Amino acid sequence: MTDAAALLPPPAPGRSLWQDARGRLVRNRAAVASLVVLALIALACLVGPLLTGHPYDKVYPDYVRLPAGLASHPRAEAVPAAVARIAARIRATAGDVSVENGIVRLALTAPRPIDPRLLVYFERSDQFGAARIVESGDDGRRLVVVVPVKSLRFLFGTDGNGRDLLTRTLMAGRVSLSIGLLATTVALLIGVTYGATAGYLGGRIDMVMMRAVDVLYALPFIFIAILLVVFLGRNIVLVFLAVGAVEWLDMARIVRGQTLSIKRRDYVLAAEALGVPTRGILTRHVIPNTLGPVIVQVTLLVPKVILLESFLSFLGLGVQEPMTSWGALISDGARAIEAAPWLLTVPAGFLVTTLFALNFLGDGLRDALDPTER
Missing domain, CATH: 1.10.3720.10 (MetI-like)
Structure with a gap:
C-alpha cells in the first residue's frame, strides 16, 4: 500500500x-x-x-500661438524682420543683414551716436543672444555687430x-x-x-x-x-x-x-x-x-x-x-x-x-x- x-x-x-x-x-x-x-x-x-x-511657465513673447512643427525657430526668412524690430527699439536702422552658421551680422546706423548699452535688446528677445560690436564708425553712428541666434523648437507649438x-x-x-x-x-x-x-x-x-x-x-x-x-x-x-x-x-x-x-x-x-x-x-x-x-x-x-x-x-x-x-x-x-x-x-x-x-x-x-x- x-x-x-x-x-x-x-x-x-x-x-x-x-x-x-x-x-x-x-x-x-x-x-x-x-x-x-x-x-x-x-x-x-x-x-x-x-x-x-x-x-512649463516660460513665456516666449516672440512665439505666440506658433503652429506645431519640427523646424527650429527663428526661421531664416524671419530673421531680417526680427532684427528690424529690435533696431527700431534702439532707434537705428538695420542694414546688410546676413545669417551664417547661426550667427547674424548686421550694420546699425542712426542719425546720432548709438549707445552700446541698448544692444541688450537683442539678448532680451527670445530669438537672439548677446550682441557683440565688431566695428564702429562715423563717431558711433554706425555699428557692425554680430548676434548669435537662439535655436528653439516647439514640437507641439x-x-x-x-x-x-x-x-x-x-x-x-x-x-x-x-x-x-x-x-x-x-x-x-x-x-x-x-x-x-x-x-x-x-x-x-x-x-x-x-x-x-x-x-x-x-x-x-x-x-x-x-x-x-x-x-x-x-x-x-x-x-x-x-x-x-x-x-x-x-x-x-x-x-x-x-x-x-x-x-x-x-x-x-x-x-x-x-x-x-x-x-x-x-x-x-x-x-x-x-x-x-x-x-x-x-x-x-x-x-x-x-x-x-x-x-x-x-x-x-x-x-x-x-x-x-x-x-x-x-x-x-x-x-x-x-x-x-x-x-x-x-x-x-x-x-x-x-x-x-x-x-x-x-x-x-x-x-x-x-x-x-x-
Whole structure:
C-alpha cells in the first residue's frame, strides 16, 4: 500500500484567484496594450518636462500661438524682420543683414551716436543672444555687430501666451493623472468599506447607512466645492477633497449590491458557522469577490474625476495658473479652435488616449477577476 502511494504523482499545486486572474489578463492583448500605453503616458508626463528644454511657465513673447512643427525657430526668412524690430527699439536702422552658421551680422546706423548699452535688446528677445560690436564708425553712428541666434523648437507649438504646449501638456498630465488616481483611491477606500459593511450587516444599520448616502446624493457637487474653497482657500488639495467626498457614493452602492448577493453564498455561511468574525468575513470573503465590478467602476471613475477637475478649473475653483491640467488646456483650446486648432487637439489627444486605454484595461480586468471564469 505504501509502495503504491509512493508511485502516485504528487498533487498539483493549487492556484489562487489572483494567479488565475493574472494569467487571463496577460492573454488579453487589448488590456496589455492599454496597460503599456498608460505606462508610457505616465512616464512621459513624469520625465518629459525635464527633457523638452522649456520650463512649463516660460513665456516666449516672440512665439505666440506658433503652429506645431519640427523646424527650429527663428526661421531664416524671419530673421531680417526680427532684427528690424529690435533696431527700431534702439532707434537705428538695420542694414546688410546676413545669417551664417547661426550667427547674424548686421550694420546699425542712426542719425546720432548709438549707445552700446541698448544692444541688450537683442539678448532680451527670445530669438537672439548677446550682441557683440565688431566695428564702429562715423563717431558711433554706425555699428557692425554680430548676434548669435537662439535655436528653439516647439514640437507641439505654443499657446496664446507663448508657452511651449508640449511641456504644458505633459505637466497637465501630471496634475490630471494625480487627481484621477488619488481621488479615485479615496473614493475606493471609503466606498468599498462603507458599502460592504452596510450590505453585510443589513437590517436597520443598512437602512440608516444608505439613507445617509441618499442625503449626500441630494447635495449638489458644486455647492460642496464652493464651501471647501470658502473655508480652506484655493489649492489643488481641494480638488481631492471635493471629488473624493462625492464620488465614493456610487462605489458604495455598487459594493452594497454585490455584498447582498455574496453574503448568501455557501462559503460565507460556512465561515459564519465556524465563528469567523465579521471583519474577517468582509476582508477574506466578501470584498475580494466584489473586485470585478469595483475594478470596472474604478476605470470609469478615473476619467470621470479628470473631467470633474476640468469643470472646477473652468470655474476657477481648481488648478490655478501657471499650473494647468488637461481639462484647463482643453477649455483654452476650445476658445481658440478656429485660429489655433492645435491648442485643442494636443491635450484632447492625450486625454482621449488615456480614456480609451483605461476602458480597455477595465474590460480586461473585469474578465480576469470574474470568479465564474476560473
